[in-house]
Amino acid sequence: MGTVSLLTHSFLDGYNRDYGRIFGGGLERYIADLCEVIRELGEQPEVHQLSYFEPFETQWNGISVFGYPYDFNDVPEAFAKMAERASGRLIYASCIWHPIRYREGSLGICHGINWDSSLYPLKVKAGVAGAIQNALDQLSGIVSVDSHFQTYCRSACRFERPNQITVIPNSVDTAAFVPKPITDRGPRPLRVLYPRRLSIERGIVPMMRVTDLLLDRYSENIEIEFAGELVRGSSIGDSFEVWLDAHPGRKSISHRTYDFETIREAYGNADIAVIPTVFSEGTSYACLEAMSCGLPIVATNVGGLNDLIIDGHNGLLVPPATNAIYQAIESLIGDEALRERLGNNARRTALAFDKQLWKARWKRVLADYLG
Amino acid sequence: MSCVVFPHVSWSQFPYRKIMLDLRARQPIFYVTDTLPEWELLPNIVKPVTAEAVALECRRPALAIVTHPYWIEKAASLHPERLLALIPDNTFEEYSELWKSRLAHCVLIADLFGSESESLYLEQAFKKEAVLLLRDADHLPSEGQRESMQGSSAEFEVLLRQAVSKLLTDNVSPVWATALQQHTLVQHYSEIRKAVGPHETASFLLAVYEYLLKLPDAASHLLESFLHAQQSGREDCIRTHYRFLSAIHAQNDELREAIDAYGVTALSADDRLRYERICEYAENGRADLAAAWLLRENDDLVGALARLHGAYDSEATDLKYRWLVESSRWEEALALSGAAGISGKAEKRGHPGIRDERLLNGYARKLRGDRHEAIRFFLEAAELDQDAIGLIARIKSEDAAIARLRRNMLETGESEGLTVVNGDDG
Amino acid sequence: MLTEMMGSRSATDLKAGSESSEAAVARATIRRVRRRSGNKLTAMLQVRNERGKYLTQVLEQLSGFVDELVIVDDASEDDTVALCRKFPKVARLVELPRPLFGEEWKLRSLLWQVASTTEPDWLLSVDADELYEDRAISAMRPLIDQDQYDWVSFRFHDFWNGLTHYRDDEHWNIHRRQTMTLVRYLPGFPCLYPQWDHHVPRLPLAYAALPGRLTDFRVKHLGWAGDWESKLAKYHRYKALDPEGKWGSLAQYESILDLNPKLTEWTEAT
Structure with a gap:
């Protein structure tokens, strides 16, 4: 050997x-x-x-x-x-x-x-x-x-x-990351998921801004989950905590850290996944996992995300700008059929990356x- | 209508209790504290409230008073009708960077700023018109004889009470009290000067107060203070004393003399460049810009901005904008940039203009205690310039400073035998 | 952080704001307080009864390197004034009707005032019995054509009993210190002299607050180079003016009469 x-x-x-x-x-x-x-x-x-x-x-x-x-x-x-x-x-x-x-x-x-x-x-x-x-x-x-x-x-x-x-x-392990059956979802606000580490390159700033805009518009009818590690004491870590603490809509925002296994829960509870990378992206595991779970994706056209998402087919692909990301999410919020179609195609795409x-x-x- | 006090010590140590209680019309008085003193220590109209609960207990109070700079944003967030900043000596973490930056905010948004320290008071007197010295004139130059004037120790309190009263009931700006007090200080230093002769400090302070009041003898008193300083061996007295002569001359529209006086003191490379620019302004018929620069060089921001009032050309507005930003007068800077389209002139690439405008908006909101709004603007700026994230992160350290202040109040309160209760009501 | 971005705002077109009459005055070229070239050097002297002493030599030397001379004659009783008039660079010559010798500060102040009226750039305060060494003279122009310092000092040497040696002992050691005699004239700058009757400093006290340059260039003071009689006369004059040693040292006055002072030979610098 x-x-x-x-x-x-x-x-x-x-x-x-x-x-x-x-x-x-x-x-x-x-x-x-x-x-x-x-x-x-x-x-x-x-x-x-x-x-x-x-x-x-x-x-x-x-x-x-x-x-x-x-x-x-x-x-x-x-x-x-x-x-x-x-x-x-x-x-x-x-x-x-x-x-x-x-x-x-x-x-x-x-x-x-x-x-x-x-x-x-x-x-x-x-x-x-x-x-x-x-x-x-x-x-x-x-x-x-x-x-x-x-x-x-x-x-x-x-x-x-x-x-x-x-x-x-x-x-992505497509056997482990599977779409949650629709019957399991009870009535609740729509949930938008940011399944990434909270860092500048992964788009935490546009995501925070998008959250502000979403809560302005939808207030209690929407939830935003930040599911990723935060480096405590770092500039971005402190900024996120301050932003969250001061937010009038903080009841609708959650932050949780998951590990490789439990992250499935986050996908299962979400309706839309957002991958708003600003720069530095290979093939995002988070994107693949979300796709494998059948979530409609809003992703930015950065790096390897372009290899995964075809705009309008298995997700929405937008430039890394707050307004573009926000508008894409908004279009999904208002259109359940679109979410379902994109989600299904996302799942099928994920199979090619098993x-x-x-x-x-x-x-x-x-x-x-x-x- | 109510009053909220954001203090630096417990009620029993609070130096302005008398003034508070005399504002009888403004009941109740909410005193922000984590300690609950024995009932006999707290008058009926004074109600303790934690920092977390204060916004619920009193929305839009008639009056908010801050005696430690760290509280300024919290106080501003209540959107009081009137705000006073009364800063005693020796407050917690005095003169730290954060303390100084918060103090600048106090000066910016307070209807009246007061300080026990004469040097701090004077610094602000050049930036703001409604200022009060929170002590009677009872100190002398170091070489002179110390003489305390105990009998008139209530003078400033009387003045303060009257100023606050007129402000609350008649909407009268306290600048009248500022001028009145400064006349008293002129008299005080004149008497000292008579007693000890021309003196580097007494004559200098006399000149400064005469300058503020636009009285005629400022120049001669300034010169004698310079000569005394020089004879006493003070190095750098050219800059610390003589330079102020350029402001006096500029104030009196004696531009040539002002430029010459400044020129004598322009010894560093930066000063020389500035001197050259001032000369060029004068030579090109821009006496307003030359005079404004001279006043600014002497830290007379109020005077400098007044000189540019009414000048709308790009040079003057750019200068005004720059000085407004440097002195953290965000709201005025925004108003000016909006009117003059300053931010729109910035190069497209990198959008410094847009970023600047977002930052200004963020700072302005923060100044008024609108934290969430401020953060939104900083986030927009961060999309253009990553470093702006640091402005949001910094808020955490500011909150930590307030926590330290509160702990300090608890500790000094405990040493007084006060009962501590759980302050986390929020 | 915002203010860091402010540094490079460039001035755009200058449009005239509203102009007062005061502004119109300022519109003329502003004479810079410090200039690196074209500085006028003016020597200023107070003279009294200089016949038979060194004035001619001094004025000849000065004429070789200064641009103008300003002289105040303190009511001389001899032909000192006529002697001064022979030199074409004399721009001002004031003849006092009554001597101010006993109130030296008034004499110095007057000399300064008179010199100010000639719009000098640099003033060199010279007594009627002082000669600058050649090295110092060659360096004069570079010393004044700069904008970094506002005064220059030299090492004065008290020549004793002739023109070959200077005195160097406990009471006579001015050459070990620096004496400020050359100064940039600054309009408006305080020009007060201390109100002393004797041993008044050459230049207004306030100028010492400005940056200066110390040099090792030497000046020959010939006031004590004469014979015993002249020393004795000076001794009596000092003792009369200052019997209690208010303005100078009594011990030094006494040492004027030392029979064997310690002397050092002067060597010209190359």
Whole structure:
């Protein structure tokens, strides 16, 4: 049995020094799933990750995990250290926007473009282009979770093999995330769900603004749920708490944190899901889960969301602007038939992203890579 | 009609009890506190109320009084008909950044601002017309002999009571009381000057009060204060003392002398640039802009804005707008930008104009205690500029400051033997 | 944070606001209080009975590097005035009918007032027995053609018993300190002198509040370079003016008569 080492900036919860659990984000979940695929291929996965605090070495689910403290300003150096120690074939599972010195011929993963904020300086974007070119020059292949990154590489970089980038969109367990039967829903206000971490890039600001507008219009006849983690003490965390506390309509607003399992409840109780990403989006797990649960989606046309939603077919796709998001939600509120049609199509679309398909795609890539 | 007091201490330590009780027409008096004193300590007309319950107990009170700057937004949120800010010395967390910014709000929205500290009082006297010094003139320059004037210690209280009374019953602005008191202060410092001779502090303060009252001897008193300061070895007396001469000359429409006086003191790189600009304004026939800048350089905001009154060209309005924003006069800045279309001139890319306008609206709402409205504007600004989120986050630290103030009041109240009750009624 | 965005508002077209007569006056070019070039240097002197002393030499030297001379004659009884008139750079020459020598502050104040009327840029206060070293003279123009400081000081040396040595001891060490004699004239700036009868400072006290420049350039004070008789005469004059040592040091007055003062040879700087 050979070893496959995944190098990443995050896996176990290094932010809170809780090395017994993986951090509740998409990247970490992805790595856990990928480890499962590697094991199914008869290989032994290892994870090497960066640590905010002390170095550590532990086991999680039978996987050895190594934590490395690092200098925030020198991520490439940190990855080089991890690569030295890691055994077997390497998969660089994050930080592709950094100028990492890759072990030649390794595999890389891009979880989505995170430098597509319209406000980022050109100098930053140019730097990233250089880093991506660097990755293409040194890695044998890159798995991308969306077409967005693939298109970016084709337009900003130079590489010889057209299949050097393989798109494997993220997945959803369509058996676990299922639509809630209509009979289960009692009479209650319409619920709009924001099933994301509360962060700037994921659109918390437009969502708060949309909430203000919705409550202006519908007051007690609507509920808005924010279902995601909040970083306490951060600027956005404090702002959200202040906004909620001061809101005259606070009875109609709720905030709850769910885990991978219980998030299904949130989808089950919702009528509309909103994915108002402003920038930095690969293939959103939240979007896929909501689609799999048969919810009509209002999503912004950012990053990999464009791979999932076709406007008017399985959701409404709008620019990342408050008024556009609000109007889309409004059109769904007033039209139950539209909600049902979009929701049904969303569910069908989700089937094409089922986890088994994702695993099969990865197995093909890994089979090639591991020879 | 009711009155609400947002204090910094318990009732038994409250320095303005007498004045409150004399406002007999304004019953009941709600006293915001987490402590419930023994009944014999609280007069009948004074009712304790927690900060959480006050909005329910008295909507739109006739009068709100704030004696700690941290309370200003809470007080404003009740939309009182009249608001007084009476700030004693040595209040909790005095002169912290938040304290200072809240104090600026007090000055902006209060119908009357009072301070026990003469230096704080003077600072505000240049920004606001209705100000009172909450003490009688009983202090002297440090080198002089200390002389307390205990006999007249009620003078300012009498004045304050009369000013508040006229304000509530006849809608008369308290500026008359300001002028009256300043005349008394002129007399006071004249007497000190007679006793100790020309003095860097006494003569300076005399000059300042004469300036505020537009009395003629301000220049000569200012010069003698400068000379005394210089002879006493005060470094930087050119800036701390002499510079004010430029304001005096500007006030007297002696523009050339004002510019020269300022020019002498323009030693730093920034000052030199400003001096050059002032000269150019004068040379280009813009005496109004030159004089306004000179007054502004001497922190006379009221005077500076008055000079620009009636000037509607873009240069003057841009300047007025900038100064209004710098001094947190958000509402006036908004009114001006709306009238002059200032925000519309901003470059399309990045929309600084729209963002500015959202921020101004947010600040203006916050000033009046309309927190939710303010946050809505800040959110709109945050869509254009992520940093604006910090303005919302900051509110949390402001609330934390009020919580500390309340704890401090509890602790000092406990040391007085007052009974503590659960203050979380809200 | 809003105010950070305010910095780069640019001035747009200047439209004239309503203009008062006062504004019209200001419309003329404003003479800047500090200028980096074209500064006029005016030397100011108070003279009294200078025949046979150093005045001619001093005026000749000054004429070589200043632009104008302003002189107040304190009721000389000899031909000092005629001597002054020989120099074409003398812009003002005031002849006092009665001497103010015993009230030195009045003399200094008057000299300053008279000098002010010539619209000077820089004033150099010179006594009739002072000569600047060549280095100082060469540096004069750069010293005044700048806008960073408003006064300049020099090291004065009391020459003793001739023109080769200066006195350097406990009571005679002015060369170890700085003496402010060159100053930028600032219109409107307080120009009061302390009301002393003797040893009044050269320049109005308030000017010391301004930034200045210390230099090691030297000035020769020749007042004590003469013979024993002249020293004795001065000694008596000081003792008469200031018997109690109100304005100066009694011990210093006595030391005028020292028979073996400590002297240091003067070497010209290259």
